[in-house]
Amino acid sequence: MSDCSGSSSNFGRLLILLAMATLIGPNPSYGHNGAVAVAHPAQGIQIDGDLSDWPNDLKTYPIAQVEAGDKLAGKDDLGAHFRIAYDTREHALYVAVEAEDDSVVFDGPAEALWNTQDGCELYIDAAHAGGESLAIQYGRYGNQTQAFGPSDDLVKTVKVAVARTGRHVVYEWRVDLGSELRADRSIGFDVSVADKDEDGSFSWIAWGKGTQKLSLPDRCGEALLVSPETRFGEVAGQIEWRVPSQSPLPSRVRIQSSRNARLWREAIVDPTGVYKAALLPAGPYQVGPVDSAELRVDETSHVEVQVEADRIANAEPLQVTPIPWPGLIGSEGVLLDPDALNPSEIDRFVQAYVNYYKIPGISIAIIKDEKVAYHRAFGVKNTATQEPVTDDTVFEAASMTKPVLAYVVLRLVDRGILNLDTPLYTYLPYEDIAHDDRYKLITARMVLTHRTGFPNWRTGKLEIKSTPGTEFTYSGEGFVYLGKVVEHLTEKKLDAICQEEVFTPLGIEDAYLAWDERVARAYATGHRDTLPLPKNKVEAPNMAFSLHIDAQNYAKFLIATVQGKGLSEQTSKEMLRPQVQVPDQKRVSWGLGLSIRETAGRTSYGHGGKNPGFTSRSAYDKDRRWGYVFLINNESADEIENVLAAYLISGKSVLKPDQK
Structure with missing residues (x-):
């Protein structure tokens, strides 16, 4: 694609x-x-x-x-x-x-x-x-x-x-x-x-x-x-832990020519540790493990192997050594202790795991007692330039843009401008899907709970995959349509609407929905692992993915949204009410624009996001009045959220034995 x-x-x-x-x-x-x-x-x-x-x-x-x-x-x-x-x-x-x-x-x-x-x-x-x-x-x-x-x-x-x-x-x-x-x-x-x-x-x-x-x-x-005279052979081998471990073995090995560093292949390692690679030009090679954010290993270990034409070369067993976790996670989350939120200790924790997972840059905020109790930025905007991330650096929030539109819609509902259950086509017909009459069933509630039947994104013409209102199908396309309806009803552009309805009344600064000179001065570059990617310069707001913001300002928005600030009591309750269960995830449901997660008797509201080169997470427990927001400029949010949630809330008991 x-x-x-x-x-x-x-x-x-x-x-x-x-x-x-x-x-x-x-x-x-x-x-x-x-x-x-x-x-x-x-x-x-x-x-x-x-x-x-x-x-x-x-x-x-x-x-x-x-x-x-x-x-x-x-x-x-x-x-x-x-x-x-x-x-x-x-x-x-x-x-x-x-x-x-x-x-x-x-x-x-x-x-x-x-x-x-x-x-x-x-x-x-x-x-x-x-x-x-x-x-x-x-x-x-x-x-x-x-x-x-x-x-x-x-x-x-x-x-x-x-x-x-x-x-x-x-x-x-x-x-x-x-x-x-x-x-x-x-x-x-x-x-x-x-x-x-x-x-x-x-x-x-x-x-x-x-x-x-x-x-x-x-x-x-x-x-x-290669030249027409080049002859090819194969390599087969096995990797194993130098010291016995319960962790899965690295998923790949690199087979690199000893004569030419630009001649290399990577081979997949099966669950038993066996790898094979064919079509290798004859000559000497080194086989070594591939380090990754999911499984850190020492890449200095390797074995030598000579590839011969039309033969299988069997390499000696490759013994690998894992890089140990930083630790730093206690038996209880630090948010449970009213006196334990020590900024210098949090700095130490975040920096250690940013280094471990090779994350270029992060903006992180921790919420306690309905306030942003901690906010820091670590790392670099771009690994090529090494320009540091600062407190006002903005990251792509990706799908964490969607709750912003949900909040706008609910503000319009409170004023009687839009009804959650009125078919959207009565406000604005949508030519992109007019070929399927079922689109006339789609309402704002269906968009906000991901039940439009749309795919996440079209790859040809827009299609309806399931009858609107019947199934959970996560979709950015629905938010694009709803954004057009909001613009039509208000007769304003989305960036102006969001500024008036969300950012200004909630005191949120440095939040942008499209590329402009302000973003150009303060943006973090997305990375694939540690490799900078070209910047996607979105020219017009897209309420499914285009928000640029830092963690502190997003945390302000999340607190205000979950607490119902600016919304009527009825509308606020409706936003936080579970309305659709996520298939195959018993503890996950959706309210209006927010994901709802049940964990150990606790309910948190939030959203995550993923654009190429960026990932983000947010979660807020309304009853305990704590939570977190972080945005990073690569795609390792899963790893950071795993250790951050343990550090703040659950303690190390939820981690694997070799991660404690």
């Missing part, structure tokens, strides 16, 4: 960026999706859509993973494959993509190009530095070429020609990789084809598994740049 929509000035806008904007999601480790292609040298290739000047003996690779959008109607709907070559003299990587498509659409609108017409995308991590480099996305959408990544002039490094004969479409690419284009090495690589049909359906297929390949380079495959 493309990470990009529209022009490079609104990189990552709206739809695809937010396929990840869920409450909770896994933090992947560096690696690959398992797809491997072999690129051989070639000379004299002209980028003109005519492939007659390509070598005849290059292998073709199918592009067949249907990862997003509608299912293909059949083998005639879409089929595609590619071949790949390189020229070290020209510093050029060449890719020829051929598609058979029974319905070609090349004339979509200028905006939101990627899912409105046929297209082809390349993803290239040329440095392939193992967690220290970014992927670049090159896209050809209809008649336009675009490039997305850390630089604004990337489009200058790519040339693509498109040729169509009937249902046969050719995308011929040349990408200038500069000094990174060298033989006998590997690069991160993937390719996808987008198919918009005249009936309105849309499908997105890729060579390697996974979407979001730009912001998640480990979802790319890789290309081996």
Whole structure:
């Protein structure tokens, strides 16, 4: 799935960026999706859509993973494959993509190009530095070429020609990789084809598994740049703890050439500790464990192995050593002791776990007695610049934006401007879903309790997956529609409405719903683990994901919301009343825009968020008047929330034995 929509000035806008904007999601480790292609040298290739000047003996690779959008109607709907070559003299990587498509659409609108017409995308991590480099996305959408990544002039490094004969479409690419284009090495690589049909359906297929390949380079495959004479072998081995441990073993090992640091692969380790990797150029390698935020291990240990052509090389057992937890969590949470909230001790705790989980930066607030009792910022805005996070640094709150719209809606309900159970179409018809008459059932209550039947985000045209009001289906699309209704009823823009209804009356400063010069001065950069990602500069408010804020100001909002400030007593009770149970989560339900969690007889209200490169959490116990908010600029919120909740509330009894 493309990470990009529209022009490079609104990189990552709206739809695809937010396929990840869920409450909770896994933090992947560096690696690959398992797809491997072999690129051989070639000379004299002209980028003109005519492939007659390509070598005849290059292998073709199918592009067949249907990862997003509608299912293909059949083998005639879409089929595609590619071949790949390189020229070290020209510093050029060449890719020829051929598609058979029974319905070609090349004339979509200028905006939101990627899912409105046929297209082809390349993803290239040329440095392939193992967690220290970014992927670049090159896209050809209809008649336009675009490039997305850390630089604004990337489009200058790519040339693509498109040729169509009937249902046969050719995308011929040349990408200038500069000094990174060298033989006998590997690069991160993937390719996808987008198919918009005249009936309105849309499908997105890729060579390697996974979407979001730009912001998640480990979802790319890789290309081996070798000579035709290169011979390949395999490696097999096993890893084990140096000292017996109950912890699961690391999930990956890295197999790196002893001759060339840019020639490496990662192999998945099965639950018994066994790993295998094929298609390795013959030569000496080192095998070592892969450290990750989920399981910290000492990466200095390794074993040597010699790969021989057409044989399986069995490596010696690899013994690994875990990096121990910092500890620092008592038998009881510090919030239970009225005298135990020591700022210097909290500083020590937060810093220790930020270091342990390799989190670039965090903004954290702790609530006690209905007030923000502690607020600090740690780490850096950007690991490349090392600029420190400060108290006024704003982070992407992601889905923690949604309660802000819920609060606005309830303020309008109190004034009789909007009714929770009146179908939204009576206020404002929605052209995007007008093809399904069931949308006329959707109400504000259904949006706020995630029962619209919408998907989280569309990947083609917007569809209703279940009859509105019948099932819990977490959805950002519903909040987009409700935001449009609010703008229509108030005749004001969302940023002005939120300022008037939320931020100003609640005394919240430095809260922004779209990219502007104020955000530009104070924003934290998102990271994938410790790797900076390009900034998504959202040009207009989106009430599902676009809030930028720090933890202290969000904590002010959360306290006021749960305490019912600015709302009538009836409306406040309705907001906090459990209205829908989350499937497969007995202790989790939803009120109006807030998640409700029952833990050990305690009820907390809050929300979480996840955008590419950012995660956040908030929780507030109304009865005990305590809680927390934190925002971080990578995707390790699960780990931090686990230890933070234990430190503040539950104590170490809830942790695993080796985490205490």
